[in-house]
Amino acid sequence: MKLLMGILLLFLIFIGFFHPISSITQDLGRHLTTGEIILNTYSVPKTNLFSYTYPNFPFINHHWLSEVLYKILFQVTGFYGLLILNTILILLSFGLILWYALKKTNPLSLFFCSLLYIPILFERTDVRPESFSFLFLSLFIVILYKNREKFTRLIFLLPFIELLWVNTHIYFPVGIVIALFFALDYLLLRKFKVSKQTLMLGSALILTALATLINPNGLKGALYPFEVLQNYGYSIQENQNIFFLWNYSHNPTIIFFGISFILLFLFLVISRKKTRPVDWLLSIFFSILAITAIRNFPLFVFAALIPFAKSFSNIELSLPKYIKTVFVVFLLGLSVFEAQQIYAKKGFGLGATTGAKEGVDFFLKNNLKGPIFNNFDIGSYLIYRLYPKEKVFIDGRPEAYPASFLQNKYVPMQLDENKFALADSQYNFKTIFFSHTDQTPWAETFLKQISQNNKWNMVYLDDFTVIWTKNKNIKPTIKTDYSSMKSLVQLAHFFQNKDFGDEEIKVYQKILVINPTYCPALYNLALKLQEIQDPSFPIFADKFQKNCQ
16 A cells, blocks of 8 residues: 555656756756856856846856756757656655655555645746755755664765755755754753764764855855845745735645645644654744745645654544545545646646747847847746857846846836836847746836837747847748647737737637637627627627626
8 A cells, every 4th residue: 555655646746747848948048058158168157147237247156066967968868858857856855755754654644645745846847956955855854854763874974965955956055954953853852961873963964064165156155045135136936925926826836835734733733742843843944934935835845744744644543444435535536636737737748848949040040139138037048049149138047137237227127118218228239039928017018118119120929939129121920820728828918019910810719719708819809800890790799798797
């Protein structure tokens, strides 16, 4: 039974993470370019090389080793290898926790807790350096739990793991915190009496802390995670707290987290006589991290699963047999439901989403030139495809630019046409390269304004990218030959900025073939048909009134 449950849980993880790569248009492209630079120069860049706006602004890179590994693997296997590596890292991370927990908890309890936690883990499934952090975190957790039961020399592996961690991802302070919690737990249970084992654990903790100094930036690099937000002039979704995000989008992952959070502490309280200080310390600390930033959800999963399953095991053992039977059926149904939801959301298998690829292909084919004005979301992909030929206005690293630049220039120039004109005169933009899926208020305002600006000619549009130039001699390319609902809706949303005639009507019609009662498409199609006095206008107006009002 243990083996079957373990296989099923790992299979769910596999389904959730083994999907076409979408992070290439986010950070992954920049990671590959940086990895190539490090391999070619044998040095880690310490300034913002990729931007023409602030090329000399200092930047501390804590994921340089991940970038080197990504680039080496990419040269051999392409994107497929990166996806396989990322999936293996996650399976190992969860598998380690599962392996330990199966020996210490009731299988049914662990199965239930895991099924609640896995959807939380699926909040972040793209290829990112943080996947190395998840593996290192799991190693810390398992080694320290084993040492808690009986001294093991494996604790002296922790400094070496930390050495890798400090150079692969910014989450490395988490390792020291976990080791500190276990040391405190050890002292509390022994009423602060110092023993040989205490000294051994303390020595491992000190060596682990010292290992953080071995990075390209020394002490400054070791302290950087505590300072990075001091120059962070741009709010990004992954750093937002769960209350803000719930009001913004009602993300279903937050529901799973909320249920798990409540049950975790409920079970800890009920079984408090059998829990240990470290279970509480891990649960409280990583719950706070998850509440304050959604990007920390996976940390909560890996750090709090063992306390969750242990405390629930103490309760579940006393339940009647018929309740356990119902419980098993419920869990099996929940696992099937989760698998279906995962597949529907991300797909499955090898591949990489198109994203801005065709837009950059158009840029290169038509020999377009910079300086480029681009938005935050697309900068990293432009770095991947265009550097060093072209540099970007901005990319997805707020910490690599002065906060004043983001707050006083980048955002205001999108909200105010006059400020954009001033920036244009300063930088002499030749091309605007924008991902029109950007949902920030300033991006929406900018897209509406620039679409009406006769100085700029829209030369390219697809479901992700729009390009403008000052060159009036380039024939526009508008791609609407999509069959997926997501692509068509993204195009339809952009069409609200300007009249695109027949192309716009075709997109609305395609959407309604997929979903005949999709209200925005019914409404907009009715308006367009009314404008051109098409006799079919009343049909769609009537459908809108019946289905949407």
